[in-house]
Amino acid sequence: MAKLAENVSQRRTRIAVSVFFFLAGLCFASWASRIPNIQQKLQLNEAAWGGILLALPIGLMVSLPFSGILVARFGSRRMVIISACLYACILPLLGLATNVWQLCAILFSYGFAGNIMNISINTQAVGIEMIYERSIMASFHGVWSIAGFTGALIGTFMVSHNITPFVHFCIITAAELLTVLIFYRYTLKEDTQHEGEHPLFAKPDKFLLKLGLIAFCCMICEGTMFDWSGIYFRKVVMPPKEMVTLGYTAFMCTMAGGRFAGDWLSEKLGKKTMIQCSGLVIAVGLLVSVIFPFLVPATIGFLLVGLGVSSVVPLVYATAGKSSTMPAGVAIAATSTIGYFGFLFGPPLIGFVAEASNLRWSFSLIALLGFCTTVLASVSRIEK
The missing domain is CATH 1.20.1250.20 (MFS general substrate transporter like domains)
Structure with missing residues (x-):
């Protein structure tokens, strides 16, 4: 019975982390599916739009040194919950932007939060892989890809029914926050620990x-x-x-x-x-x-x-x-x-x-x- 309970717990944790990978992919794909509508709303040409889109990867890159430190200091479970909520809540703001500077600032924040979620869910996945003692990381990323397809399909539906990006994003945000509320308790409680103390700031070996x-x-x-x-x-x-x-x-x-x-x-x-x-x-x-x-x-x-x-x-x-x-x-x-x-x-x-x-x-x-x-x-x- 104890072995069965342990297997059920492990399976539940794996499903919960898979759900967070799905949420990350769905949130990103929802934004990507409405890019043409937001470009049209702001009446920007391709060159100007290309420059605006750089704000998201810049936010991502800026967050990289901080994300690993935050996960190491506060634990991946806490950071995946916080970042998932933040990532989802920033999404509707993209639909509200009325000028270039607003959109750039929101995209920067979106990229920043998205990468913290990326690092924290991958840290969770590493811990689960070590529990299972076999390779399972690729399947988590497969769930992210499926979420991308799902987000694109939902976006196509929203566009075909003339639903504005803001309303579309609010629906996705509500669904994501509800899902976080249901599944957060099943995520991995403790990250993988290695012997000895390691500095949070260190050059890669x-x-x-x-x-x-x-x-x-x-x-x-x-x-x-x-x-x-x-x-x-x-x-x-x-x-x-x-x-x-x-x-x-x-x-x-x-x-x-x-x-x-x-x-x-x-x-x-x-x-x-x-x-x-x-x-x-x-x-x-x-x-x-x-x-x-x-x-x-x-x-x-x-x-x-x-x-x-x-x-x-x-x-x-x-x-x-x-x-x-x-x-x-x-x-x-x-x-x-x-x-x-x-x-x-x-x-x-x-x-x-x-x-x-x-x-x-x-x-x-x-x-x-x-x-x-x-x-x-x-x-x-x-x-x-």
């Missing part, structure tokens, strides 16, 4: 630096697919108009599906081999789409890229969270800081290279960076 560089290379590829896959299809593949988004859809589907299969595969192959194989799959997928820029092979290539990127960042977070040199939240924040530079600066790099040459050369460069994931994993002491 060589191992964490390599993990961060692995995340950097992978997230360059991921950011490229988010921002440039549709443009690549439209300008290079040149399919019928109704199929322009096929590559992006293919990428998103295999990225989400790959995360649910990633835990099982990493258990069979080992984390190091899994990351090595993922880098190869990313590189092959991108090269296929570059060498054969036609509808079917390019779509297959984008399917492979989605599969390749699906498990790398979850595995990096899981490995960093078990660092023996600093608390889990600080270690995850350290690797995230390096990784997010790739996510933020990869897409502009594509634009510069494409302007100097063409998009196919740009994607060839990203394929090389994808292969660097394999190289870096090969020279890192990642557990088998």
Whole structure:
């Protein structure tokens, strides 16, 4: 009976943390689904809008050194509850913004709160993974991807019924706060503790630096697919108009599906081999789409890229969270800081290279960076 009760408790905790991953994905996707409406409301051109959108990643980057410290000092459970509520409550303010400076300030705050939630829920996931004594991190990120699809569908429904972004966001916020109220009590009470005292401020050691560089290379590829896959299809593949988004859809589907299969595969192959194989799959997928820029092979290539990127960042977070040199939240924040530079600066790099040459050369460069994931994993002491 005691064993059964323990299993039920573990299962309940895993479900609760999965719910918080879902809330994070739903909140972000809700905002993303109404971007065109808010741009139209403020009557901004693409250049001005692009500048405004930088406020969110800037808030995210600014929060990175603080998020790990807050999680280490106050515990991931407390921070995931606070940040989830804050993240949800900022969302309706995005629908109320009436000028550029208001929106920039709100987006900065939104990115700041969102990243604290990201670090705290990943710290919770590391603790649960250690309880289960097997890889389960990728499945949590898979739940986030499903939430992204769900948020996009809800957004489409709201737009089709002429529901304003503010009302839409208020509905999402109410649902999220109610869900937090129900599930917060089942989250992991204590974070993973390592022997000895570790400073809250510490430079990443060589191992964490390599993990961060692995995340950097992978997230360059991921950011490229988010921002440039549709443009690549439209300008290079040149399919019928109704199929322009096929590559992006293919990428998103295999990225989400790959995360649910990633835990099982990493258990069979080992984390190091899994990351090595993922880098190869990313590189092959991108090269296929570059060498054969036609509808079917390019779509297959984008399917492979989605599969390749699906498990790398979850595995990096899981490995960093078990660092023996600093608390889990600080270690995850350290690797995230390096990784997010790739996510933020990869897409502009594509634009510069494409302007100097063409998009196919740009994607060839990203394929090389994808292969660097394999190289870096090969020279890192990642557990088998």
